[in-house]
Structure formats: structure tokens, C-alpha cells
Amino acid sequence: MDFVRKWVQALFFLITNGYWNFPVTRGIYQGPLKVICSPGLNCYSCPAATSYCPLGALQQLMAGIRLALENGQIYVGFYVIGAMGVIGSFVGRMVCGWACPFGLFQELLHKIPSPKFDVWRPLRFIKYALLLFMVILLPLFAVDAFGFGQTWFCKYVCPAGTLEAGLPLLILQPGLRESLGLLFLNKLFILSFFIVWSVFASRPFCRTACPLGAFYALFSKIKLVKLRLNTERCTQCEACHAVCPMGVHFNESPDDMECISCLACSKACNFNAISLEIGGVPLSNQAPFRPEKAQLEQ
Structure with missing residues (x-):
């Protein structure tokens, strides 16, 4: 069954990252498929991505609610929340084990021969705090002068975004390197930390810091x-x-x-x-x- 699961993981990776014309365009795909919600953590700005990341979309939703309401627009993003809710209520965190590209990446790293260690179980609560504060509360309440918030987790933490979007875009568009600063170095450090940790421990990002996994985990008792x-x-x-x-x-x-x-x-x-x-x-x-x-x- 593990063999089947690996093929399913590879299939989802190819489906959600199926735009292979990016070496020519040197940009991200913005076609009609981009309105489809990817089940797993897959960065919207990845040059090969053909779908959007549900976690990034949820942050965008939270960041724009106050501005929309101040302008008299009753916009609550039922599509974003509905898509995530349908996935969660049907399979829950099965997405993490079968359809998440960054989960597959961690599994492959863990196969590298090395001493193996467990992850301290109380660390699992960190991802729920990140979901609450960096995905929901901060984008919703920490707004600028125009009433618009930031995608805090994507901007300051997400190692999947650094791996799938930040590094490839620096290769495709060398001009972006001139604008690099402490923010990118911080995210590069976070990515490097989880890469090394994944060699020695199984799925450390999934277990300790993934807000999307935390969201799907809320459906553990009711999923089909x-x-x-x-x-x-x-x-x-x-x-x-x-x-x-x-x-x-x-x-x-x-x-x-x-x-x-x-x-x-x-x-x-x-x-x-x-x-x-x-x-x-x-x-x-x-x-x-x-x-x-x-x-x-x-």
C-alpha cells in the first residue's frame, strides 16, 4: 500500500504543478486553472503551480475582509472556506499523507541514512497557534492605513513557499536578487532548519508547524x-x-x-x-x- 501511496503523492504533485512552460515564460502560471484549490500545501507563486494554496487563500480572505466591509461589500469567501471544509470533512489530514507535495518532500529527506529521533509530542500545538494567530487573527486585525492585512504565515514563515517559489523565481529572474534582504534570509533559514530536521525526524513540519495540517486536523472525528x-x-x-x-x-x-x-x-x-x-x-x-x-x- 505504501507503494500505491507514493504513486498517488507523485500524481498529485504533477497535477498541482503541471505548468512546465515556466522556463520559457520565466513567471508564474495565471491561467484559468489557478482558481482551483490545491488540497495540500502548494505555493501559489510556484512557477509550475496550476492551482492555489488553500492556506494562502485563507490568509488573503482574512486580510481583505475589513476593507471589503468598510466599502459596503458583503464578501466572506465561501468558496475558499467551502473548498477547505469539503476536503477536511471528507478526508481530514489524509491530505497530508497522500496529496501534499511538501509532505512528500519531507518523507524523501527522511530516507537519507542517519540517526533517527522522535519529535517531542507537545510541539504539535505550535501549528494550532500559527493557524490561529498568523493565518486568521493577524491578517484580520493587523491592517495598514487602507484597512488591508498581510499574509503573515506566507510572508514570514512558510518553508514550502521558499522552496517552491522563492528559490525558483530567483533562478528564473536574476534581477530579483538585488532586492533580497533579511526577510528572505530568515525564510531561507527556516527552510534549511526543516530540511535538516526532516533527515533526522519524520515529518517535523507537518507535526509542529503546518497550519493547513492543523485546520484539517479539526475534522478528525467527523471525516468520512x-x-x-x-x-x-x-x-x-x-x-x-x-x-x-x-x-x-x-x-x-x-x-x-x-x-x-x-x-x-x-x-x-x-x-x-x-x-x-x-x-x-x-x-x-x-x-x-x-x-x-x-x-x-x-
Whole structure:
């Protein structure tokens, strides 16, 4: 199944970054496909991007609400919020494990031979703070003289934007290098930090600092596509603990907000206690459970 997931990840990368004429145009794609919401973290300004980043669009929405209301425009961006809500309510953080280009990038880095370390679990709360403050509150309330806010996370933090847009555009448009300053160096440092961390730990950006992952995690208990634990089959062998790239102990918290439904735990379970389901309907038939086999293999 991991082989299938890698192909799905590659497919989503090609779909959301399918504009390969950028070496000729030396700019970003601005065609009709740009109104489509990418499910994963994929920078709007990436030269190859054919869709927009939901996180950037949410910040733009928050940044423009006050200006719109002051001008008598009742604009709340139902398309942006609706698109993210539909994705979240259907698959939740499964997007992170199956459709996010930056998630794939971290997984590939983690394959580099090196000592491996876990991520301190309390750090997961940082991404919720970033979602609340840098994606929602600051763009909404920290406005300029014209009443317009900034895309704080995109501008000051997002390592995916630096990797997918900042660096490629500097190569395509050398004239931009003259305007580089501390802001870009700061973002380059953040990108470098997560690149190095990804070699030694599994998906550190997803686990600690991704506001989009935090948004999708809010749907963990109500999403239609999810992993289900059969407590009658589970022997508490904890085989699922060691293989989870997000540090989830699935047998202890089946609805964990960190779960990206990568199916690694399902593959590791020898007793078919973990299954993928859509709306409560399992996608595969489970083999009969034999208690004597469970006792033998423990």
C-alpha cells in the first residue's frame, strides 16, 4: 500500500504543478486553472503551480475582509472556506499523507541514512497557534492605513513557499536578487532548519508547524474517510507505534488529530485490527480473527 501511496503523492504533485512552460515564460502560471484549490500545501507563486494554496487563500480572505466591509461589500469567501471544509470533512489530514507535495518532500529527506529521533509530542500545538494567530487573527486585525492585512504565515514563515517559489523565481529572474534582504534570509533559514530536521525526524513540519495540517486536523472525528480500530482484534502489541510517521499510538487514540491515514499501522498490524472505511463502511473484508494465533504471536 505504501507503494500505491507514493504513486498517488507523485500524481498529485504533477497535477498541482503541471505548468512546465515556466522556463520559457520565466513567471508564474495565471491561467484559468489557478482558481482551483490545491488540497495540500502548494505555493501559489510556484512557477509550475496550476492551482492555489488553500492556506494562502485563507490568509488573503482574512486580510481583505475589513476593507471589503468598510466599502459596503458583503464578501466572506465561501468558496475558499467551502473548498477547505469539503476536503477536511471528507478526508481530514489524509491530505497530508497522500496529496501534499511538501509532505512528500519531507518523507524523501527522511530516507537519507542517519540517526533517527522522535519529535517531542507537545510541539504539535505550535501549528494550532500559527493557524490561529498568523493565518486568521493577524491578517484580520493587523491592517495598514487602507484597512488591508498581510499574509503573515506566507510572508514570514512558510518553508514550502521558499522552496517552491522563492528559490525558483530567483533562478528564473536574476534581477530579483538585488532586492533580497533579511526577510528572505530568515525564510531561507527556516527552510534549511526543516530540511535538516526532516533527515533526522519524520515529518517535523507537518507535526509542529503546518497550519493547513492543523485546520484539517479539526475534522478528525467527523471525516468520512478514516481508519477504524477493531478493539476485539487488537492485542495491544503496539506494532502500530513504531511505524507511524506522525508518532500516533493508534491503538490508544484511533481518532488522534495527528493521524494522516497513511495506512502504515494497518500494514504493520498482524491481527487485522485496523481498517480503512468510508462513512462507516470498511473498504476491505477482514480475515477471521483467531485468538489462539494472537496469543502465539504475542
